[in-house]
Amino acid sequence: MSARPETLLTRLMPRPIWVGLVAAALLAVLAPQANSYLLFVANQLCIYVILAVGLNLLVGYTGQLAFAHAALFGIGAYGTALLKVHFGLPFIVTLPAGALLATVVGLAISLPALRLTGLYLTLATLAFAQFTLWVFLHWEGVTFGAGGFRVPRPDWLLPGLSPDVGSFALALLLAIVMTLAAASLVRSNTGRAMIAVRDGEVAAEALGIDLLRTKATAFGLSAFYAGTAGGLQALMLGYVAPESFDLFHMALMKAMIVVGGMGSIVGSVIGAGAVLFLLEGLRAFKGAQEIAFGLLLMGAVIFFPRGVAGWLQALPGWAERYLRTAPPPAPEPDAVPEEAKP
Amino acid sequence: MTARIAVEGLGLSFGGVAALSGVTMAVPPAEIRGIIGPNGAGKTTLLNAICGIVPPTEGRVLLDGQPITGLKPSAIAARGLRRTFQTSALFGGLTVLENVVTGLHTGLRAGLLDGILGSRRLRAEEAEGIEKAHRVLEFVGMAGFADRRASALSFGQQRLVEIARALVSEPSVVLLDEPAVGLSLNRLSDIDRLLRRIRDERGVTLLLIEHVIRLVMEVSDSITVLAAGTVIAEGRPEQVRQDPAVVTAYLGTAVHA
Numbered sequence: 230m231s232a233r234p235e236t237l238l239t240r241l242m243p244r245p246i247w248v249g250l251v252a253a254a255l256l257a258v259l260a261p262q263a264n265s266y267l268l269f270v271a272n273q274l275c276i277y278v279i280l281a282v283g284l285n286l287l288v289g290y291t292g293q294l295a296f297a298h299a300a301l302f303g304i305g306a307y308g309t310a311l312l313k314v315h316f317g318l319p320f321i322v323t324l325p326a327g328a329l330l331a332t333v334v335g336l337a338i339s340l341p342a343l344r345l346t347g348l349y350l351t352l353a354t355l356a357f358a359q360f361t362l363w364v365f366l367h368w369e370g371v372t373f374g375a376g377g378f379r380v381p382r383p384d385w386l387l388p389g390l391s392p393d394v395g396s397f398a399l400a401l402l403l404a405i406v407m408t409l410a411a412a413s414l415v416r417s418n419t420g421r422a423m424i425a426v427r428d429g430e431v432a433a434e435a436l437g438i439d440l441l442r443t444k445a446t447a448f449g450l451s452a453f454y455a456g457t458a459g460g461l462q463a464l465m466l467g468y469v470a471p472e473s474f475d476l477f478h479m480a481l482m483k484a485m486i487v488v489g490g491m492g493s494i495v496g497s498v499i500g501a502g503a504v505l506f507l508l509e510g511l512r513a514f515k516g517a518q519e520i521a522f523g524l525l526l527m528g529a530v531i532f533f534p535r536g537v538a539g540w541l542q543a544l545p546g547w548a549e550r551y552l553r554t555a556p557p558p559a560p561e562p563d564a565v566p567e568e569a570k571p
Numbered sequence: 572m573t574a575r576i577a578v579e580g581l582g583l584s585f586g587g588v589a590a591l592s593g594v595t596m597a598v599p600p601a602e603i604r605g606i607i608g609p610n611g612a613g614k615t616t617l618l619n620a621i622c623g624i625v626p627p628t629e630g631r632v633l634l635d636g637q638p639i640t641g642l643k644p645s646a647i648a649a650r651g652l653r654r655t656f657q658t659s660a661l662f663g664g665l666t667v668l669e670n671v672v673t674g675l676h677t678g679l680r681a682g683l684l685d686g687i688l689g690s691r692r693l694r695a696e697e698a699e700g701i702e703k704a705h706r707v708l709e710f711v712g713m714a715g716f717a718d719r720r721a722s723a724l725s726f727g728q729q730r731l732v733e734i735a736r737a738l739v740s741e742p743s744v745v746l747l748d749e750p751a752v753g754l755s756l757n758r759l760s761d762i763d764r765l766l767r768r769i770r771d772e773r774g775v776t777l778l779l780i781e782h783v784i785r786l787v788m789e790v791s792d793s794i795t796v797l798a799a800g801t802v803i804a805e806g807r808p809e810q811v812r813q814d815p816a817v818v819t820a821y822l823g824t825a826v827h828a
Contacts (some may be wrong), residue, residue: 255804308758324677376758392767410687412686412690413686413687413688413689414683416675416686416689417681417685417686417687417689417693418673418675418679418686418693418696418697419681419682419683419686420686421665421669421672421673421676422673422676424662424664425662425665425673425676426666427664428661428662428663428664429660429661429662430722431644431656432656432660432661432662433662434624434644434645434648434673435622435624435644435648435653435654435656435660436645436648436653436673436674436677436736436737437645437646437648437649437676437740438645438673438676439643440645446683450683451705492664498614550666550669551669552666552668552669552672552697552701553689553693553694553697554694554697554698554701563671
């Protein structure tokens, strides 16, 4: 892709970050005034964005086809909620604790999982996810089993705000911060190392990129995002149950990044929105949801494998770059001396 | 003078099959060492063993007198050894410039937090890296392609970018696995000149596997000939060319009725 000449369109075209921030600002203003259902949807959107961005760091950027994200989402939710229920700790303590717990578990499973590649990694993480779900269901003394449990919701969050608006505000804030953090990270040496591992492990290693360290970083980060989202989910619903973290939800998260675009931060945000829209639109038809997601996933893989982001990248200024400094305008290839041509 | 890179009694077996056995060679600094041999002689396996991708089962490799055998490939790379691959190994999702900057990975100090926060250290290192990457792209004659996606280049262009990516960190040794594959014959003199400039201007020691015998003979300071995993000849190109063992390995022995 050669540098295009600077045109009026290029200059007027808003960059993804501004579009995103304006959308977030609109959401911040409008959602608290909407009815409680729409406020819930806005809150869920923020949580899905965090989930999708975190999953994309691991799957889309680092190329590790892991299936533990829903389980880690659950560990964040259970960790946050159970610390609250059993020990009466405030959310300001239990939310980060839940996220850290998910991170530690994510790093722990990454140690054996990192020796596996491809399908074997998928199977190992899938087994871990099923085991986690089993613990949620059967360790009844601690997790309250299949029926789930209620979590008292804080009203201290922001004085004068309802618990609904308060948890939405926190979710929105974290979604913005964590999305920007990920967008910054992929444009750093760490992000390029992740992409290098995805595009060619052997070549990456030969350049001095430590495979285990890079993959463990991606696993840990991704788990932190999932755990944070889980804590926010518990805070939003005031209720935690195992079925929110099963394989269907894993498929939902995969659908977000496949539809939005693997290896794209913009795509993660759009994919989270698209999946939520479909999910809520089909809420009345329970059986249709799963069929619709199957179709959406297959359609995406077949017809637009690069996701919505694949189209957006064609917009001037929207192609994702992995260096901060804009490259100086390259001379047209014709200006290259003859000897440099193949 | 210690050898820049030395291989001592290197052996590598897969199951019971010895791919390399007792390979010994020493390459002084800033030399181009050609490695030739018939197909299956173990040339690529030798490079893989040196750079740690497939650790040898016997013997050792010394870089500037220090043993590097048993280190992870990334640790060996951090000591100033790079390689290119037979099939192009650029990172397809990155641009040419981003690929070359990634070649600087081992020298960077910015960590995870620097990346998340976009710290001053990260920016400074990156600006310096881009500067270096542009210079080395110019060195290999790919200056006009910095902003192209790596996957959009021709095969020959990808090879040149791969060489740039290997050179950008100023390594002391570069292992080149068939750099002329995919290049047209009239570009051979370009690659010949480029290899000499890498040796003379940058002081890099090159280990060169190449099937284009004309290129190896012209550009190498000395040549090691492998056959069936062992060294059968070593010396200056003109000596090696006339060595009866080499002729036999390539052409086979005459059949006497």
